[in-house]
Amino acid sequence: xxxxxxxxxxxxxxxxxxxxxxxxxxxxxxxxxxxxxxxxxxxxxxxxxxxxxxxxxxxxxxxxxxxxxxxxxxxxxxxxxxxxxxxxxxxxxxxxxxxxxxxxxxxxxxxxxxxxxxxxxxxxxxxxxxxxxxxxxxxxxxxxxxxxxxxxxxxxxxxxxxxxxxxxxxxxxxxxxxxxxxxxxxxxxxxxxxxxxxxxxxxxxxxxxxxxxxxxxxxxxxxxxxxxxxxxxxxxxxxxxxxxxxxxxxxxxxxxxxxxxxxxxxxxxxxxxxxxxxxxxxxx
Numbered sequence: 001x002x003x004x005x006x007x008x009x010x011x012x013x014x015x016x017x018x019x020x021x022x023x024x025x026x027x028x029x030x031x032x033x034x035x036x037x038x039x040x041x042x043x044x045x046x047x048x049x050x051x052x053x054x055x056x057x058x059x060x061x062x063x064x065x066x067x068x069x070x071x072x073x074x075x076x077x078x079x080x081x082x083x084x085x086x087x088x089x090x091x092x093x094x095x096x097x098x099x100x101x102x103x104x105x106x107x108x109x110x111x112x113x114x115x116x117x118x119x120x121x122x123x124x125x126x127x128x129x130x131x132x133x134x135x136x137x138x139x140x141x142x143x144x145x146x147x148x149x150x151x152x153x154x155x156x157x158x159x160x161x162x163x164x165x166x167x168x169x170x171x172x173x174x175x176x177x178x179x180x181x182x183x184x185x186x187x188x189x190x191x192x193x194x195x196x197x198x199x200x201x202x203x204x205x206x207x208x209x210x211x212x213x214x215x216x217x218x219x220x221x222x223x224x225x226x227x228x229x230x231x232x233x234x235x236x237x238x239x240x241x242x243x244x245x246x247x248x249x250x251x252x253x254x255x256x257x258x259x260x261x262x263x264x265x266x267x268x269x270x271x272x273x274x275x276x277x278x279x280x281x282x283x284x
Contacts, residue, residue: 085160085184086151088191093164097145099137105130107193109185115197120239143169158184158191175203 083091088107095104108130114123116132123129144166151162159182166176183195206213221228231238 083191085153085157085182085191088184088193089151089160089162089180089182090148092193093146093148093162096133096137096140101130101134101137104133106190109187109192109194112193113195117197117199120236140166144173147172158186160184175201177201 092104092107095101095107105126108126110126112124112126112129114129114132116123123132146164147167148162148164151160153160161179161181163177163179165178166173178198178200180199181197182193184191185194186192
């Protein structure tokens with residue numbers, strides 16, 4: 001949605017009608033000076049209006065990067081020419097909604113790098129990223145769409161961000177809010193995505209527990225600074241070790257427990273079906 005601002009350069013001149021007083025010389029002199037003053041104001045107004053107009057355009061261009069650009073729904077250009085960062089985001093998500101993977105690939109650079117917070121490792125390379133979007137569009141089905149709420153552009157015209165949520169038949173789905181940050185590179189006249197970070201709302205809402213956990217982690221980090229530095233440099237190694245310990249020691253117990261619950265649920269379903277069949281025989 002584009003906002004057009006019209007600034008009036010100068011107020012319209014007001015004409016002065018002076019009735020000549022008694023004495024022809026004084027009356028004619030007053031009228032002549034007044035007309036000359038009005039003509040002079042009109043002549044000075046033109047360069048002044050040009051100056052005000054140029055100054056307003058400069059101010060608008062400087063402010064543009066500071067205010068969010070409202071994303072227009074249902075509008076897509078799919079233009080091969082140059083697009084602004086906000087237009088690129090709108091077309092990017094429209095391609096996902098319409099499952100237009102061929103057009104979507106035009107917005108992905110060959111060395112694109114996406115950090116999706118739902119995954120433990122980032123997605124890197126156009127082939128890997130396109131496989132991800134192919135799986136995403138297949139999982140969305142025919143009724144789930146992305147709905148963009150706001151788009152903000154950076155002042156360098158090579159960065160942008162958008163917050164969004166997912167909808168099923170125009171109804172918002174809970175726990176599907178997210179925010180995406182994009183960095184672009186120029187390929188000829190168009191912008192392509194070279195890096196993105198996607199943050200998705202967590203369905204778990206721990207509330208004040210997060211602050212207590214943060215306090216505990218802070219105390220742990222401050223108490224063991226060397227171990228903390230090693231952990232922060234290579235956290236994936238620690239998580240891999242924890243995952244291996246879980247798979248060796250706890251996974252068999254948990255999986256067996258889940259298996260017992262599955263058997264119990266199946267038995268209950270069989271009993272329910274038998275009772276339902278008997279009730280239908282005797283209470284017809």
